[in-house]
Amino acid sequence: MIDLQGKKALVTGGGTGIGRGIALALAKAGADVVVHYGSNAKGAEEVVRLIEDMGRQSLAVQGDVLKKDDITAFMKETAAFFNHELDILVNNAGHLVQRAPVEEMSEELWHRIMDVNVTSTFLVSQQAIPLMKTTKGKIVNMTSIAAHNGGGPGAAAYAASKAAVLTFSKALAKELAPHSITVNAVSPGFIGQTPFHDTFTTSEGRVNTVNSIPLKREGNPDDVAGAVLYLVSDLANYLTGETIEINGGMYMR
Template sequence: MFDLTGRRALVTGAGHGIGAAIAVALAEHGADVVVHHGRSADRAAAVVERIAGLGRRVLAVGGDVTDTAEVDRFVGEATQYLGGLDILVCNAGHLVGRVAVADMSDEHFARVTDVNLTATFRTVRAALPALRASGAGRVVTMASLAAHNGGGPGAVAYSAAKAGVIGLTKGLAKELAPDRITVNALAPGYIGDTDFHATFSTPERRAATVAALPVGRGGTAAEVAAAAVYLVSAEAGFVTGATVDIDGGASPR
């Protein structure tokens, strides 16, 4: 079992779904955690309660990841509360909506890029001083199967943004390696126990997606969280610039 005792973590978009699962998993392995949320304060409070029950220090912070001042504020609050920062998981992101290119406005494309790609850049930049001071910082970004296969109908902007997250991750890994900071991406596919697919895909499309998976089932948020725990562990110190696909064999390469 990976030991994260004494490690200090901030997870963005951790009020529900994959982010919540990652926050809880980090705490289960010994980390103290700040749970960031956008508009899910009530759900974040439930995550905080669960982590507190594990005996870990925990705090919820809200903030808009598309606003630089907000990001700087909540990263600062997290760092101050924890007394430093060793782990940053940039999970916050959103499909926003399915829109065909012919119908897509500049504003929609920019919004999707902002909340997925630029927000990741902002958050890493804000956390860099604390991660450098850690001496063994870990950053995990959130890509997607869509970055590899272009996504489903109406997801061109999302797939482009998530492909950008992979490029950002590789560039950061090189730039931050001298600071002993590793940077890796997770690329989930169909994770069936989150709101994402229920919100943006019909039941028929979800069933077809699962039927086409080589493993014959959808994934779980806990399985994504397990990969995150490994990437932030001491054992993964030689792993950086990688993208870990968690997609049931949907994108063999």
């Protein structure tokens, strides 16, 4: 059993979907968790309540991960809550935003998708690093199967952004290795029980996708959370710059 007793964690986008699953899993393993949210205050507060019911400390913090000042503000809240230490950072916040073929995509949409997935990961990591040097912390970034296969229709910008997150994770792993901070990524495939597919995937597309998965089922947030738990535990102390694929066999390296 993974034991994270005494660990201090921040999960961005922790109020819903995969982020919610990760935040709750970290708390179940013993960590105290700051739950970041962008607009879903109700979801974040519910996650905080559930974590506190487990006997752990938790706090909801709000901020737009596209705005540096917002990130600075919620990182200050996190630092104060955790006595200026952070053991675990999960950069989960991200979004497809909108499907659009490249020929029709506006430059504004391209930049928004890149920013919400890549720039946010860079900015949050940048401000978390000083809090993690004393703890020899662990960073987990969220990429996607789209980084490998180009994604579905109209998802070129999203696929490119998630490929950038994957490569950024490798570069950051090298940079932070002298501080004994590890940086890894998880790469979900088709994960159900999330707003993502409720918004962007048709019922027919859902059925067709599941039929193409060797394990013949959708993934769920707990499937992703299990991989994150491993990466932030002592079991993964010698693992850095790697990506764990969580897709039921849809993509095999």
